[in-house]
Amino acid sequence: MSESRYNAVIIGSGLGGLVSAYILSKNGMKVAVFEKHSVPGGCLQSFSRGGVRFETGMHYIGSMGEGEALYRYFKYLGIVDNLPLSKMDEDAYELISFNGERYRYATGHERFIDTLSPQFPGNVGDIREYVSMCAHVTETSPMYSFGPHDNIALLNPDHVLKSVSEVIDGITANPRLRNVLTGISPLYGGVKDVTPLYIHALIWDFYNKGAYRIVGGSDRIAALLCDRIRSFGGEIFTGSEVLSIETRDYVAGAVNVKGMGRVECDWIISDIHPQLVLDLVEPHVFRKVYKDRIRSLRQTTSNFSVYIKFKPGRVPYLNSNFYHYRGDVWGCSDYTAEDWPKSFLYMHQCSGKDQRFATHAIIFAYMNWADVEQWADTTVGHRGEAYREFKERCREKLLARLESEFPGTLDAIEDSWTSTPLTYRDYTGTIEGSMYGIVHDKARLSQTTVSQRTKVRNLFLAGQNINSHGILGVTIGAILACSELLGFDYLVTQIKKQSE
Numbered sequence: 471m472s473e474s475r476y477n478a479v480i481i482g483s484g485l486g487g488l489v490s491a492y493i494l495s496k497n498g499m500k501v502a503v504f505e506k507h508s509v510p511g512g513c514l515q516s517f518s519r520g521g522v523r524f525e526t527g528m529h530y531i532g533s534m535g536e537g538e539a540l541y542r543y544f545k546y547l548g549i550v551d552n553l554p555l556s557k558m559d560e561d562a563y564e565l566i567s568f569n570g571e572r573y574r575y576a577t578g579h580e581r582f583i584d585t586l587s588p589q590f591p592g593n594v595g596d597i598r599e600y601v602s603m604c605a606h607v608t609e610t611s612p613m614y615s616f617g618p619h620d621n622i623a624l625l626n627p628d629h630v631l632k633s634v635s636e637v638i639d640g641i642t643a644n645p646r647l648r649n650v651l652t653g654i655s656p657l658y659g660g661v662k663d664v665t666p667l668y669i670h671a672l673i674w675d676f677y678n679k680g681a682y683r684i685v686g687g688s689d690r691i692a693a694l695l696c697d698r699i700r701s702f703g704g705e706i707f708t709g710s711e712v713l714s715i716e717t718r719d720y721v722a723g724a725v726n727v728k729g730m731g732r733v734e735c736d737w738i739i740s741d742i743h744p745q746l747v748l749d750l751v752e753p754h755v756f757r758k759v760y761k762d763r764i765r766s767l768r769q770t771t772s773n774f775s776v777y778i779k780f781k782p783g784r785v786p787y788l789n790s791n792f793y794h795y796r797g798d799v800w801g802c803s804d805y806t807a808e809d810w811p812k813s814f815l816y817m818h819q820c821s822g823k824d825q826r827f828a829t830h831a832i833i834f835a836y837m838n839w840a841d842v843e844q845w846a847d848t849t850v851g852h853r854g855e856a857y858r859e860f861k862e863r864c865r866e867k868l869l870a871r872l873e874s875e876f877p878g879t880l881d882a883i884e885d886s887w888t889s890t891p892l893t894y895r896d897y898t899g900t901i902e903g904s905m906y907g908i909v910h911d912k913a914r915l916s917q918t919t920v921s922q923r924t925k926v927r928n929l930f931l932a933g934q935n936i937n938s939h940g941i942l943g944v945t946i947g948a949i950l951a952c953s954e955l956l957g958f959d960y961l962v963t964q965i966k967k968q969s970e
């Protein structure tokens with residue numbers, strides 16, 4: 471290690487950790503990122519099987535048109551010009567399927583309305599109201615719309631105190647339209663009557679502005695951010711788990727890193743789950759009530775995935791995400807062994823622009839931690855025969871569903887691999903393999919929201935459990951964490967100026 475004292479230490483190299491490291495190193499701080507895995511990126515990681523690269527937890531992004539929100543953040547981060555993107559089908563970036571009927575989400579507000587309206591001729595006004603509602607949520611959220619940031623109250627109470635399901639049910643009485651409009655809920659692990667409206671609306675609007683796959687895989691984002699951090703003198707240490715945080719009088723002075731020992735610092739930003747942070751400090755530091763609250767937070771569900779490699783030239787490239795439901799959208803994570811999977815999400819991976827045939831794909835279905843808990847004490851590659859058989863049964867069921875929607879696909883598969891909630895737990899460090907971190911509950915908002923501030927005055931939290939998940943939510947969460955060190959007005963003004 472070249473230094474043993476840093477201005478800022480970042481725990482975890484997920485998106486939130488890397489964005490934090492970039493901001494602080496750009497602003498003159500000596501920064502070190504410690505990542506316990508052998509590669510940086512957390513959910514941004516990609517991995518190779520059978521000669522193809524699969525993404526782990528970032529499959530498409532939105533709002534990358536010039537001047538749009540993610541474009542501006544990525545411009546500030548210095549990665550906008552080097553990130554190869556492939557725009558998804560503007561007439562159908564999402565395909566929502568219910569037993570044979572397919573519905574298309576088209577890019578842009580008017581096009582979205584025009585595309586869905588022929589299938590819901592009696593509900594055109596409802597679709598229009600839905601679109602206006604989602605757009606309004608973005609427009610009135612300054613960090614998402616680059617609006618005036620003089621009011622730091624980031625989200626409008628109307629958008630956080632109502633659930634997605636109650637608002638959409640209030641907009642339309644048509645049960646099929648309700649399902650079609652909530653069809654993207656696997657993007658946030660939505661829970662009926664619980665998930666606040668803003669999460670759905672911001673995600674819908676984010677992708678509706680334009681959806682893009684990352685050519686070659688999402689680890690490109692991590693690699694570009696790492697390069698930028700290093701260009702400002704920041705250092706990134708992989709295979710370096712933070713084992714503890716030393717504090718005195720509620721001020722952190724150092725972290726202890728596996729294989730490296732004690733590293734002193736002035737500030738810490740943690741990008742890991744807040745439950746894991748509790749285990750890094752002495753038990754007396756946080757009050758019991760805070761620890762109980764953090765430990766009792768419910769996690770969003772996990773998934774079972776099949777990673778598919780196709781035989782060459784067999785499967786036409788699908789430039790849309792395909793969401794399939796056998797029944798209602800809500801309740802798909804509430805299943806039995808017999809009726810699993812109630813839904814799935816199928817995505818082709820992009821290996822080049824203007825692709826004609828798919829080389830590889832991912833298919834996900836919700837899977838709860840309880841299904842794999844019996845193997846919780848095992849490690850990767852040593853989980854035993856029963857686990858292998860369980861995965862095999864799940865693979866067969868999921869691929870059979872895929873075959874019924876896309877006949878001939880099974881025959882075009884060259885090879886496939888699987889992952890379970892245990893895999894996510896062990897590769898991305900999430901509690902119970904949760905996909906998107908904690909479940910926010912509109913009825914218990916203060917209890918299910920975690921602040922970036924902690925009782926330790928120089929320890930701040932970033933990552934998908936703070937603010938919100940996903941490429942935009944985590945980027946904004948990291949900005950909020952860094953603003954605690956640099957000043958909110960100073961940082962937001964810098965971002966606005968440097969992203970024009």
Ligand SMILES: Cc1cc2nc3c(=O)[nH]c(=O)nc-3n(C[C@H](O)[C@H](O)[C@H](O)COP(=O)(O)OP(=O)(O)OC[C@H]3O[C@@H](n4cnc5c(N)ncnc54)[C@H](O)[C@@H]3O)c2cc1C
Pocket residue numbers: 481482483484485486487504505506507510511512513514526527528529530531710711712713741742746773897898899900904905906932933934935939940941942944
């Ligand atoms: C299956 C799946 C699909 C998704 N698809 C999309 C998508 O298409 N678009 C989108 O916008 N979002 C998507 N997301 C969500 C998005 O990937 C996440 O919200 C985001 O990447 C999480 O970033 P993070 O900063 O919270 O860190 P994480 O990615 O959770 O990374 C945390 C890092 O901390 C490390 N760590 C943990 N403990 C320690 C320690 N003690 N010391 C050092 N390091 C430690 C971990 O190894 C990990 O690398 C998806 C998520 C999943 C799971």
